[in-house]
Amino acid sequence: MSDVQTVSSQDLGDKLDLNPAQIRKDLAYFGEFGRKGVGYNVSYLIEKIRQILKLDRTIYVALVGTGNLGRALANYNTYLKENLKIVAAFDADPAKAGTVINNLTVQPMNELAATVKARNISIGIITVPAAEAQKVADQFVAAGIRGILNFAPTVLKTPHGVRTHHADFTAELLSLAYYMEQDIEAEGSGMNR
Amino acid sequence: MSDVQTVSSQDLGDKLDLNPAQIRKDLAYFGEFGRKGVGYNVSYLIEKIRQILKLDRTIYVALVGTGNLGRALANYNTYLKENLKIVAAFDADPAKAGTVINNLTVQPMNELAATVKARNISIGIITVPAAEAQKVADQFVAAGIRGILNFAPTVLKTPHGVRTHHADFTAELLSLAYYMEQDIEAEGSGMNR
DNA sequence: TAGATTGTTAATCGATTAACAATC
DNA sequence: TAGATTGTTAATCGATTAACAATC
Numbered sequence: 001m002s003d004v005q006t007v008s009s010q011d012l013g014d015k016l017d018l019n020p021a022q023i024r025k026d027l028a029y030f031g032e033f034g035r036k037g038v039g040y041n042v043s044y045l046i047e048k049i050r051q052i053l054k055l056d057r058t059i060y061v062a063l064v065g066t067g068n069l070g071r072a073l074a075n076y077n078t079y080l081k082e083n084l085k086i087v088a089a090f091d092a093d094p095a096k097a098g099t100v101i102n103n104l105t106v107q108p109m110n111e112l113a114a115t116v117k118a119r120n121i122s123i124g125i126i127t128v129p130a131a132e133a134q135k136v137a138d139q140f141v142a143a144g145i146r147g148i149l150n151f152a153p154t155v156l157k158t159p160h161g162v163r164t165h166h167a168d169f170t171a172e173l174l175s176l177a178y179y180m181e182q183d184i185e186a187e188g189s190g191m192n193r
Numbered sequence: 194m195s196d197v198q199t200v201s202s203q204d205l206g207d208k209l210d211l212n213p214a215q216i217r218k219d220l221a222y223f224g225e226f227g228r229k230g231v232g233y234n235v236s237y238l239i240e241k242i243r244q245i246l247k248l249d250r251t252i253y254v255a256l257v258g259t260g261n262l263g264r265a266l267a268n269y270n271t272y273l274k275e276n277l278k279i280v281a282a283f284d285a286d287p288a289k290a291g292t293v294i295n296n297l298t299v300q301p302m303n304e305l306a307a308t309v310k311a312r313n314i315s316i317g318i319i320t321v322p323a324a325e326a327q328k329v330a331d332q333f334v335a336a337g338i339r340g341i342l343n344f345a346p347t348v349l350k351t352p353h354g355v356r357t358h359h360a361d362f363t364a365e366l367l368s369l370a371y372y373m374e375q376d377i378e379a380e381g382s383g384m385n386r
Numbered sequence: 387t388a389g390a391t392t393g394t395t396a397a398t399c400g401a402t403t404a405a406c407a408a409t410c
Numbered sequence: 411t412a413g414a415t416t417g418t419t420a421a422t423c424g425a426t427t428a429a430c431a432a433t434c
Contacts (some may be wrong), residue, residue: 009392019426019428021427021429025394025425028393035392036391037434054374059366068268069261080363084367084370122373146373146376146377147369147372149365163369163373165365167362170273172342173252176316176341177247180315201416202415203415212402213415214403215402217417218417220417221416227417229415230408230413232414232416392432392434393431393432394432395431397427398427400424400425401422402421403420403421403422403423404421404422405419405420405421406420407418409414410414410416
């Protein structure tokens with residue numbers, strides 16, 4: 001491990017709390033990336049993993065809804081890795097068109113389809129009220145988007161072929177609450193984690 | 194299934210796409226909730242599951258940071274189930290103190306500890322810039338909070354006994370992008386999902 | 387060459403499913 | 411009683427880990 005050019009499955013297992021055999025098996029599933037007796041070349045492995053995870057290309061993202069959450073996400077843009085870029089923002093309110101949020105000029109909805117195509121946008125983020133979310137999803141789908149990240153508290157219907165993830169704060173809080181209670185019980189019973 | 198008073202593991206398995214034996218085993222782990230030859234009493238089962246998931250009590254939540262994201266979450270409050278309630282909001286900017294967001298009056302940070310105790314708050318939400326997040330977490334911990342939901346793009350250090358979840362938009366988008374690509378490949382290869 | 391470490395096969399472990407006695 | 415369905419034990423399946431030949 002003093003040689004930073006190379007890393008062994010043992011090293012990786014230690015760091016990731018995983019069995020070295022697991023590491024080797026998982027990597028071997030995608031190809032032969034290592035050298036027997038030597039280990040894995042770090043930069044080569046990173047490049048391979050980027051390929052496996054499809055992180056070797058930039059993905060362009062559009063945002064609909066420039067309320068508090070939409071603006072928060074647009075500002076978050078700065079933190080997104082270079083392979084994810086929010087490049088367009090839309091709002092149904094015509095009065096919002098032309099306003100600027102963190103370098104993005106808000107566009108009216110009727111420009112959505114053309115912009116998605118022109119800028120090669122493949123993911124749409126929905127931060128509109130629940131009542132409007134489905135309509136926006138339909139417009140994204142019609143524009144040819146491949147994935148939707150929905151922040152509206154409603155379940156969207158999207159056709160097969162369009163991946164839809166739901167960012168659910170409530171679920172996040174409930175999950176946290178559940179594990180908190182588990183912790184408390186574990187303490188009470190003198191168990192360790 | 195025509196009798197809505199009662200439900201069988203078969204019924205539940207059909208609905209949840211799970212093996213009936215799995216359903217029975219999982220439920221049996223927590224106790225004997227069913228009646229042989231009859232099934233599970235629906236309302237009794239719901240109550241038991243609520244108990245198991247610790248959903249039978251109200252959890253009080255505080256929010257620090259009333260920027261775009263904080264305000265968005267405060268408004269989201271309306272959608273939270275009755276067992277999760279954001280009951281306090283704080284901001285480091287003294288000028289913000291006293292402003293009202295969706296029924297919540299923003300308080301100055303020096304009131305945090307007292308409010309957490311007085312209102313029996315067990316979860317803290319952090320929506321401040323990354324640079325301030327750790328400081329806020331420390332204050333939450335000192336106030337005796339049991340769980341933290343962190344929206345700042347930074348990893349927090351919290352002591353053993355304080356559950357910390359990180360709501361990571363980037364991870365959400367990356368995961369979506371990954372599955373999108375998988376879908377595309379599956380199509381290309383004529384595989385079905 | 388001797389030591390190290392991969393990729394992979396064999397052994398183990400755990401989780402899922404099937405089967406069934408108990409019983410409503 | 412006959413039919414249905416649980417709770418649980420036994421069988422199966424898959425995933426994790428150990429072991430090791432290949433080889434750098």
